[in-house]
Every structure is written in structure tokens, then in C-alpha cells.
Amino acid sequence: MxxxxxxxxxxxxxxxxxxxxxxxxxxxxxxxxxxxxxxxxxxxxxxxxxxxxxxxxxxxxxxxxxxxxxxxxxxxxxxxxxxxxxxxxxxxxxxxxxxxxxxxxxxxxxxxxxxxxxxxxxxxxxxxxxxxxxxxxxxxxxxxxxxxxxxxxxxxxxxxxxxxxxxxxxxxxxxLPWEEVENGLAESIKHALIADRSLFEFFENEEERIKEREKSIWSEMVVRSSAVKVNIVSQDEREQGVRALLNLGHSFGHALETEMNYRGVTHGQGVSIGIAAASHLANAKGLMTIAEVDRIKQLLNRFGLPIMIPGQDPRALLERMQADKKNQGGRKILILPKGIGQAVVSRECTDQEILAAWKQVIS
Ligand SMILES: NC(=O)c1ccc[n+]([C@@H]2O[C@H](COP(=O)([O-])OP(=O)(O)OC[C@H]3O[C@@H](n4cnc5c(N)ncnc54)[C@H](O)[C@@H]3O)[C@@H](O)[C@H]2O)c1
Structure with missing residues (x-):
């Protein structure tokens, strides 16, 4: 054996x-x-x-x-x-x-x-x-x-x-009920976005087979998505550097979840809206084109993940981000996608820019 x-x-x-x-x-x-x-x-x-x-x-x-x-x-x-x-x-x-x-x-x-x-x-x-x-x-x-x-x-x-x-x-x-699948899909798409452009394309190309829960496609999805996490953790187990990239969408998402008292929005939905907001912010910072922002939002949407939330106060959400564990010395630290398949840590986002990003995802 x-x-x-x-x-x-x-x-x-x-x-x-x-x-x-x-x-x-x-x-x-x-x-x-x-x-x-x-x-x-x-x-x-x-x-x-x-x-x-x-x-x-x-x-x-x-x-x-x-x-x-x-x-x-x-x-x-x-x-x-x-x-x-x-x-x-x-x-x-x-x-x-x-x-x-x-x-x-x-x-x-x-x-x-x-x-x-x-x-x-x-x-x-x-x-x-x-x-x-x-x-x-x-x-x-x-x-x-x-x-x-x-x-x-x-x-x-x-x-x-x-x-x-x-x-x-x-x-x-x-x-696993589909609602729970969505929570995992949000994280898997995030993995693709920060580190694996071809995995992002896989999600775009295999939407139907993923939704039909085709076994071979699901195996490939889990293996490729886990590989991103394994690779990042192997470089930085204690989150001193590159592991922080896994938080893409989470600063926005957590702010939304806490503002809504963890009701009416699942973690996956929060992350999805967070990814949409971070993508808009990345566009404002010159890190991605608006066509790429649309492509990301489209993919999330095709898997039933939301990219907008109605009736929220952007200022209250900005305020919530003040408590984010990643912040340093009062400065907000955000993870932003850089095109599709890369991400960066940004220390230079102003409250004005973050507010503008929130407004893009509030209907
Ligand atoms: N440690 C980390 O690095 C890390 C990273 C991300 C999230 N988390 C944590 O993970 C938690 C969320 O995990 P989750 O989304 O797996 O939620 P969960 O563990 O609550 O599971 C979701 C639901 O699915 C049910 N379930 C589990 N397996 C099932 C199966 N095979 N078939 C049918 N039902 C099943 C559970 O009973 C539960 O009701 C949060 O607490 C979050 O903080 C930790």
C-alpha cells in the first residue's frame, strides 16, 4: 500500500x-x-x-x-x-x-x-x-x-x-443546496480573478456544465480553485504579504454583511458585491478597463451572484470599513484586481474613491 x-x-x-x-x-x-x-x-x-x-x-x-x-x-x-x-x-x-x-x-x-x-x-x-x-x-x-x-x-x-x-x-x-454552492462559487471566482486568468475563462466557458453539476467539471473546478489557495498559502502562510490578496471583495463584503446585521445577504453575495465594488475602484485607479469590470460583473451575474444591492447608505458602508482588520494606522488597505488574473494591495484609496465605488453597486 x-x-x-x-x-x-x-x-x-x-x-x-x-x-x-x-x-x-x-x-x-x-x-x-x-x-x-x-x-x-x-x-x-x-x-x-x-x-x-x-x-x-x-x-x-x-x-x-x-x-x-x-x-x-x-x-x-x-x-x-x-x-x-x-x-x-x-x-x-x-x-x-x-x-x-x-x-x-x-x-x-x-x-x-x-x-x-x-x-x-x-x-x-x-x-x-x-x-x-x-x-x-x-x-x-x-x-x-x-x-x-x-x-x-x-x-x-x-x-x-x-x-x-x-x-x-x-x-x-x-x-449541497445551490445557495451554499453560490458561497463557494464567489470564492472560486475570486481565486480566478486574483491569480488565474485561465480559471476565469473556464468559469466563462463552462457555466452550463457547472450549473448542471457535471461531475468532471466540478472536479476540475475544485482542483484548480484549491490550487490557487494552496499556492498562495505556500508562499505566505501567516499572511504577511501575498495571502492578503485572498481578501479581494471582503472589505466591501464584510462592511455590507455587518451593516445588514448578517440578514438578507449571504457571505457569498457580500463577496460578490464586494468584488464588483473593488473592480469599479480598480477601474478608477487605472488598474482595469471598464470592459473588464463589465466582464467580471457579467460572470458573477451568470452564476446568480448579485452585483448590486438596493437601499443601502454608501456613507454608512464606508464608515463600517473603518473597522476592517487589515487597516493600518487609520489607513484603509484594500485589495484591488489588476486586470483579470492578478491583484494588488492598495494603500492609496481615498474615502472619496471608495464612496464612488460603493455608489456603483447600490441601486
Ligand atoms: N478558515 C478559513 O480560512 C476560512 C475561510 C473562509 C471562510 N471561513 C469560515 O467558513 C464559514 C462558512 O463556511 P461554509 O460556507 O462552508 O458554511 P457552513 O459550514 O455553515 O455550511 C453551510 C451549510 O451547509 C450545510 N452542509 C455542509 N455540508 C453539506 C453537504 N455536503 N450537503 C448538504 N449540506 C451541507 C451545513 O449544515 C450548513 O447548514 C464561516 O464561518 C467563515 O468564517 C473560514
């Missing part, structure tokens, strides 16, 4: 780790046997919707281990210190110790929550990410960021805690 049979890309960082793409849940146990001889106890953290459909398949390969599951409710509110405290209690009750391996089976919420739990329980126990949403497969499971929220800020309590491996089974996406 060898590791060769499973397709993967490696994150090359302080501690490198494999991102397996296109493997099956049932085979994870075999990988663990090969790679980590001293594992005896496995703790799976998931939530009901995912566990109902995928837990049996995962457990089929784990028959040689002592396995416990902790099922938490779904939803962003679960990323809390209270839930970490409850997980700690539940983990101790099933005799979790320093040699236990945690499997995070779910979307970005489970990945962040179980990942943060693994990072602090007994000062850190082993972690495998098994992402089951498109967003988690192309984005959140890779890169080692784990976090919970605080009433004063999203993801404000967290760590860099890379997993031992990411185990991505594309078939888990079969059950």
Missing part, C-alpha cells in the same frame, strides 16, 4: 501537509493507518445534516479505531467560546487525550470550530480537515486558519493551526 494512489497537492509551509483532492471518505482510515501508526482514538466533530449523510461512510474505514462523535448544531453562531467549552467537556467524557486525532467533518463552520478546538485542547491535538461544502473545499480547509467569533468581532479569537491533511471527497458536494 502506498500514498501514491491518492491525488494531492502539497501545501509547502513551515510544516508541509497534503491536500488530497478527489478521494473517498471510506479510504481516510487507510491513509491514517499508513501515516500515523500511533493513533488509537478518533474524535469526529460534525453537525447533524452532514453526519446523517456522511458519517457512516467515513466510519466504514475507521473500524480499527476507538471512535467518538460530537454532533453540534449547524450555523455560524456555533463558532463560540461557549461551544468550545462544551466540546471540551464532551471530549473529556469520552477520554480524549493528547494522542487523539480530531476529524472536522463539515463546512467552514465545523472546520473553524473543530480546528480551533484541536488547536487549544491540551495545547493542541492532531487534526484532519474533511470539507463538505464547496467553500470549505476550495478555501477554508486549506491554510490553517481556525477561529471562533466574539460578540465584538467575527473570527476574532483564532489561531494558525494547519491540519495534518485535508481529505476532500468531491461526492459530498452532491447534497
Amino acid at each position: 502506498s500514498l501514491e494512489k491518492w491525488p494531492k497537492i502539497d501545501v509547502k509551509a513551515d510544516r508541509s501537509y497534503p491536500v488530497f483532492l478527489g478521494v473517498s471518505l471510506e479510504e481516510l482510515g487507510e491513509f491514517l493507518h499508513l501515516q500515523f501508526e500511533d493513533v488509537e482514538h478518533i474524535l469526529i466533530i460534525s453537525h447533524q445534516v452532514v453526519a446523517d449523510v456522511y458519517l457512516d461512510r467515513l466510519q466504514k474505514g475507521l473500524l480499527d479505531y476507538r471512535v467518538n462523535q460530537i454532533i453540534v448544531p449547524a450555523g455560524e453562531q456555533e463558532k463560540s467560546l461557549e461551544r468550545i467549552s462544551q466540546l471540551t467537556r464532551a471530549a473529556l467524557e469520552c477520554e480524549t487525550d493528547r494522542k487523539t486525532l480530531v476529524i472536522a467533518l463539515g463546512g467552514g463552520v465545523i472546520g473553524d470550530l473543530a480546528g480551533f478546538f484541536a488547536s487549544v485542547f491540551m495545547r493542541g491535538i492532531r487534526l484532519i480537515q474533511v470539507p463538505t461544502t464547496l467553500l470549505a473545499q476550495v478555501d477554508s480547509s486549506v491554510g490553517g486558519k481556525v477561529a471562533v467569533n466574539h460578540p465584538l468581532g467575527k473570527n476574532i479569537i483564532g489561531a494558525f493551526y494547519p491540519p495534518l491533511a485535508v481529505w476532500t471527497d468531491f461526492s459530498t458536494l452532491d447534497s
Whole structure:
């Protein structure tokens, strides 16, 4: 038996780790046997919707281990210190110790929550990410960021805690509702925009087959989009430089999400409108033509992602951007696309310019 049979890309960082793409849940146990001889106890953290459909398949390969599951409710509110405290209690009750391996089976919420739990329980126990949403497969499971929220800020309590491996089974996406697919598409299109022009063209050319969920096209989409993230994180794991580019559309998007109190706009929709606003700003700064702005907006639109939002106050949104984590010394730091397939960090956008960009996406 060898590791060769499973397709993967490696994150090359302080501690490198494999991102397996296109493997099956049932085979994870075999990988663990090969790679980590001293594992005896496995703790799976998931939530009901995912566990109902995928837990049996995962457990089929784990028959040689002592396995416990902790099922938490779904939803962003679960990323809390209270839930970490409850997980700690539940983990101790099933005799979790320093040699236990945690499997995070779910979307970005489970990945962040179980990942943060693994990072602090007994000062850190082993972690495998098994992402089951498109967003988690192309984005959140890779890169080692784990976090919970605080009433004063999203993801404000967290760590860099890379997993031992990411185990991505594309078939888990079969059950994902389209609304959740859109959240992942927004991030995938963002990846294309900042680093891979041919991936952008792939989205333009394969719209129909993506919408029809054609398996080979979805596999290609996840592999190419994950590759962008793997590549960026390998260059800059701790976000000292190039990793910041992954925030394209997010400064605008977060401002919108917080202004709307996280109601009436999903994260993917916020990012999409944010990308449209950042593209207008890039045009004003001479970084892209208006034809390119239109092309980006058209692509987002073709996948059902919004590029305008009605009834918002641009000044209030500008004000919200004041609290962005990336700002330095009161100066707003924004990520702007540079044509299609590149992006830059800009420290020179005036409030006037940002306001003008907001006005372009408010109807
Ligand atoms: N750590 C990072 O680098 C990073 C990056 C981006 C986002 N995030 C975080 O990710 C979170 C969002 O993640 P998400 O979009 O995956 O949301 P999510 O984890 O809440 O999952 C969305 C919904 O899909 C359901 N679901 C999950 N897998 C399913 C499947 N295979 N079939 C059917 N339903 C399924 C879940 O039950 C949930 O209701 C946010 O908390 C965000 O902060 C983290």
C-alpha cells in the first residue's frame, strides 16, 4: 500500500501537509493507518445534516479505531467560546487525550470550530480537515486558519493551526443546496480573478456544465480553485504579504454583511458585491478597463451572484470599513484586481474613491 494512489497537492509551509483532492471518505482510515501508526482514538466533530449523510461512510474505514462523535448544531453562531467549552467537556467524557486525532467533518463552520478546538485542547491535538461544502473545499480547509467569533468581532479569537491533511471527497458536494454552492462559487471566482486568468475563462466557458453539476467539471473546478489557495498559502502562510490578496471583495463584503446585521445577504453575495465594488475602484485607479469590470460583473451575474444591492447608505458602508482588520494606522488597505488574473494591495484609496465605488453597486 502506498500514498501514491491518492491525488494531492502539497501545501509547502513551515510544516508541509497534503491536500488530497478527489478521494473517498471510506479510504481516510487507510491513509491514517499508513501515516500515523500511533493513533488509537478518533474524535469526529460534525453537525447533524452532514453526519446523517456522511458519517457512516467515513466510519466504514475507521473500524480499527476507538471512535467518538460530537454532533453540534449547524450555523455560524456555533463558532463560540461557549461551544468550545462544551466540546471540551464532551471530549473529556469520552477520554480524549493528547494522542487523539480530531476529524472536522463539515463546512467552514465545523472546520473553524473543530480546528480551533484541536488547536487549544491540551495545547493542541492532531487534526484532519474533511470539507463538505464547496467553500470549505476550495478555501477554508486549506491554510490553517481556525477561529471562533466574539460578540465584538467575527473570527476574532483564532489561531494558525494547519491540519495534518485535508481529505476532500468531491461526492459530498452532491447534497449541497445551490445557495451554499453560490458561497463557494464567489470564492472560486475570486481565486480566478486574483491569480488565474485561465480559471476565469473556464468559469466563462463552462457555466452550463457547472450549473448542471457535471461531475468532471466540478472536479476540475475544485482542483484548480484549491490550487490557487494552496499556492498562495505556500508562499505566505501567516499572511504577511501575498495571502492578503485572498481578501479581494471582503472589505466591501464584510462592511455590507455587518451593516445588514448578517440578514438578507449571504457571505457569498457580500463577496460578490464586494468584488464588483473593488473592480469599479480598480477601474478608477487605472488598474482595469471598464470592459473588464463589465466582464467580471457579467460572470458573477451568470452564476446568480448579485452585483448590486438596493437601499443601502454608501456613507454608512464606508464608515463600517473603518473597522476592517487589515487597516493600518487609520489607513484603509484594500485589495484591488489588476486586470483579470492578478491583484494588488492598495494603500492609496481615498474615502472619496471608495464612496464612488460603493455608489456603483447600490441601486
Ligand atoms: N478558515 C478559513 O480560512 C476560512 C475561510 C473562509 C471562510 N471561513 C469560515 O467558513 C464559514 C462558512 O463556511 P461554509 O460556507 O462552508 O458554511 P457552513 O459550514 O455553515 O455550511 C453551510 C451549510 O451547509 C450545510 N452542509 C455542509 N455540508 C453539506 C453537504 N455536503 N450537503 C448538504 N449540506 C451541507 C451545513 O449544515 C450548513 O447548514 C464561516 O464561518 C467563515 O468564517 C473560514
